[in-house]
Amino acid sequence: MTGSQFEHALRRILAEQAAWRTQWEDMHPDDTLHVSGETLERSLDELFARLRDNYPFYHPAYAGQMLKPPHPAAMLGYFAAQLINPNNHALDGGPATAQMEKEVVQDIAAMFGYDRHLGHLTSSGTIANLEALWVARELQPGKGIAYSENAHYTHGRMCEVIGARSIVVPAGADGGMDIDALNSIVLSENIGTVVATLGTTGVGALDPLRAIVDLGRARGFRVHADAAYGGFFRLLADADPPAVNREVFAATGDCDSIVVDPHKHGLQPYGCGCVLFRDPSVGTLYAHDSPYTYFTSDDLHLGEISLECSRAGASASALWLTLRCLPLRPDTGLGPVLAACRQAALRWAGLIRTSSILYLLLEPALDIVTFFPAKGVFSASAISALSDRVFRDAMQAESAPVYLSKLRVRTRMLQARYPMVVADSEWTTVLRSTLMKPEHEAFVPELHRRVERFASLAANRDNSGT
Numbered sequence: 403m404t405g406s407q408f409e410h411a412l413r414r415i416l417a418e419q420a421a422w423r424t425q426w427e428d429m430h431p432d433d434t435l436h437v438s439g440e441t442l443e444r445s446l447d448e449l450f451a452r453l454r455d456n457y458p459f460y461h462p463a464y465a466g467q468m469l470k471p472p473h474p475a476a477m478l479g480y481f482a483a484q485l486i487n488p489n490n491h492a493l494d495g496g497p498a499t500a501q502m503e504k505e506v507v508q509d510i511a512a513m514f515g516y517d518r519h520l521g522h523l524t525s526s527g528t529i530a531n532l533e534a535l536w537v538a539r540e541l542q543p544g545k546g547i548a549y550s551e552n553a554h555y556t557h558g559r560m561c562e563v564i565g566a567r568s569i570v571v572p573a574g575a576d577g578g579m580d581i582d583a584l585n586s587i588v589l590s591e592n593i594g595t596v597v598a599t600l601g602t603t604g605v606g607a608l609d610p611l612r613a614i615v616d617l618g619r620a621r622g623f624r625v626h627a628d629a630a631y632g633g634f635f636r637l638l639a640d641a642d643p644p645a646v647n648r649e650v651f652a653a654t655g656d657c658d659s660i661v662v663d664p665h666k667h668g669l670q671p672y673g674c675g676c677v678l679f680r681d682p683s684v685g686t687l688y689a690h691d692s693p694y695t696y697f698t699s700d701d702l703h704l705g706e707i708s709l710e711c712s713r714a715g716a717s718a719s720a721l722w723l724t725l726r727c728l729p730l731r732p733d734t735g736l737g738p739v740l741a742a743c744r745q746a747a748l749r750w751a752g753l754i755r756t757s758s759i760l761y762l763l764l765e766p767a768l769d770i771v772t773f774f775p776a777k778g779v780f781s782a783s784a785i786s787a788l789s790d791r792v793f794r795d796a797m798q799a800e801s802a803p804v805y806l807s808k809l810r811v812r813t814r815m816l817q818a819r820y821p822m823v824v825a826d827s828e829w830t831t832v833l834r835s836t837l838m839k840p841e842h843e844a845f846v847p848e849l850h851r852r853v854e855r856f857a858s859l860a861a862n863r864d865n866s867g868t
């Protein structure tokens with residue numbers, strides 16, 4: 403979307419808001435709410451000065467954490483509804499945005515292969531996962547919840563919140579859950595639910611969902627997919643050839659519940675997670691006094707199937723407008739956005755493989771690239787020190803900076819691919835890049851050049867003893 407399209411749309415939103423208000427008699431904001439022009443200007447100056455203390459999340463040179471601005475369509479959808487400020491807790495809090503929420507959630511459910519579902523938006527992935535784990539505990543009281551050692555840290559915390567026993571399953575060399583380890587845990591422990599992560603937050607690894615679902619069917623545990631980060635990559639799994647692991651993503655429709663974060667790869671501003679259940683009858687678990695049929699009826703009351711109460715109707719409006727402009731399709735809309743991010747990761751991984759100073763930690767499964775700099779000394783501590791230095795130098799460079807992130811991984815992960823790494827520490831700090839903007843695809847050669855240069859400069863400085 404161009405800047406002038408955006409400005410034009412903003413003006414249309416303000417005009418539409420004024421027109422909408424003409425249905426009711428004129429009113430004037432109360433004097434207590436008045437702010438002088440001078441105060442406003444001064445306050446804005448202060449705000450702008452403070453907001454300068456940020457990293458350029460919008461720019462492809464920012465290749466660090468999972469951060470980027472929302473799509474302009476999302477901002478417009480948000481702003482248009484925010485002027486009214488509906489609350490999606492209840493239908494009478496905002497009929498229009500509640501309906502939009504049902505439509506977008508239906509689109510997401512269809513993307514995952516659910517032919518029916520119960521679900522809604524949430525304020526975040528954490529809350530969405532909490533809800534799924536709470537439902538799991540209600541259905542399997544007293545049984546444990548298992549997740550991989552690389553699962554999001556909030557699963558352990560949320561198990562404490564709901565008073566469920568949690569069991570950590572070791573991960574294999576690719577960062578995904580070790581299915582053999584899960585198998586033996588299931589035989590010895592009373593497991594009610596297994597959380598499978600599609601796109602671990604650290605390295606973007608995929609748990610072997612197909613095998614986990616099959617094991618769940620044989621052993622009678624539920625499967626919850628935490629696809630907060632990777633869920634929208636489902637769109638790329640049916641391409642020919644598939645751009646992501648098809649077997650893993652094709653199993654989403656067989657999971658009992660799924661969480662995805664539109665505020666990560668769905669182009670949304672923060673405040674937009676989503677939880678889905680395959681069996682709508684879990685709606686009976688939410689304390690309320692309506693009969694079960696209520697949940698399959700068309701006038702579903704979102705507040706009665708949600709742990710949260712008030713939620714911004716504007717989030718639903720933002721996602722709805724975004725999906726009108728960029729639908730959940732493989733070849734158009736969101737698909738090509740994700741395909742570019744995936745290509746960026748593959749491209750950079752290819753360049754790193756030929757580098758004499760950067761080493762790939764893992765083959766990327768999605769769009770997160772993890773690597774480390776090393777020269778001469780291949781020990782965990784030397785690699786950690788050099789990663790720290792490259793991270794800092796790249797970010798602080800006067801010109802052509804690069805914003806990376808750091809990740810602490812078990813040294814044995816490095817050794818799996820590079821047996822010469824000396825484990826003088828159990829943990830090693832490596833570098834991590836989330837290439838979640840389509841602009842990264844074209845920028846990757848430049849990113850690579852810059853990072854290689856920072857790595858050589860830092861390594862040479864080390865060797866000369868300064």
Ligand SMILES: *Cc1c(COP(=O)(O)O)cnc(C)c1O
Nearest residue numbers: 526527528554603628630631663
């Ligand atoms: C980001 C993330 C979460 C947490 O979601 P928030 O929206 O940050 O609360 C949970 N699981 C995974 C895999 C994630 O990537």
